[in-house]
Structure formats: C-alpha cells, structure tokens
Amino acid sequence: MLFKVEMTIAIPDSLPAERVTEIKAQEKAYAQQLQRSGKWRHVWRVAGQFKNVSIFDVESHDELHELLTGLPLYPYMTLAIEPLCRHPSSIRDDDS
Template identity: 40%
Template sequence: MDVHFPPHLEPDEVTRLQGLEQEYSHTLQQDGRLAAIWRVVGEYANYSVFNVGSNDELHQILGGFPMYPYMGIKVTPLAKHPNSLQ
C-alpha cells in the first residue's frame, strides 16, 4: 500500500485520517485478519499480510481503510509453501 495525499488536503484532515487508520488497523490485527504489517523504509508505504477467507472479504477490508481513497494497492495472493515449517 502506497499513500499519496492530494496537496489540497488540510493537515488536520490528514491527522484525523491517520488516527482513524490506526484504530482500524489495530482492530484488524486484534482479530487476526491483518496478520503482519511492515513499513517500507523511506516511503509512506507498507507491506501487509492479511489472513482472510476470500478475495471478496479482502476487498471489503481494503475498502474500509479510512485512507483508501489515497492509496495505491497491489495485491499478491499467497498460498502455503510445501516446504514451510509454519
């Protein structure tokens, strides 16, 4: 996920969205749907691993992020590797 706020967005609105984003992210982490999240160094971006039952569920989750309108999102579906110990 890459976040790109438009220049006209007021700083107070950015701060508000960041707070809402944090709350939403924490909820997803607590219920196990957001299994991991890593910051991309030097960018306003992250890599996240979601544990969901379907593509439709993932689409709904992504659309629920408060900053969704300002995100560039690339989804790469993953499957368990047969050599994985986990």
C-alpha cells in the same frame, strides 16, 4: 486465504493538515482492530516511503475487498495484491 498487499499512500497536499491527522488516527485504530481480529496478520513499513507491505488472512476475495475499501486512507492508496499459498518447505504450522 492469505494475501500480500502493498499499500502506497499519496495524500494530496491540498488536504488540510487537521483532516490528514484525523484520517491517520482513524486508519491506525482500524488497522489495529483488524490485527487484533487476526485478519491483518502482519504489517511492515517500507523504509523511507509512505508505503507498507502487509499480510491479510481472510475468508474470500470479497472480504479482502471490504476490509481494504474500509481503510480511511483507501481513497489515497495504490494497492498491489497477490494471493499466497503455503510453501511445501515451510516449517511453520500457522502460515497456511
């Protein structure tokens, strides 16, 4: 199952800078692990914002929920999630 996930991050100013640096490092490692596994297929930064647009390829809604809530930045995120399906005009074999 493919999902488009928009993640908007708003870290409170009250969080110590050292903690923010630590969380961002954990987030990067976790995100790269998910990309290597094929679960997080694409990630794009939205220019000028602390936001990304990503494509996840998971077995179920529950798996998506588990992966997203496992993100170290999850407590500071607003998510917009949309299920995707293959377009009949697509020429790509790996987009289902």
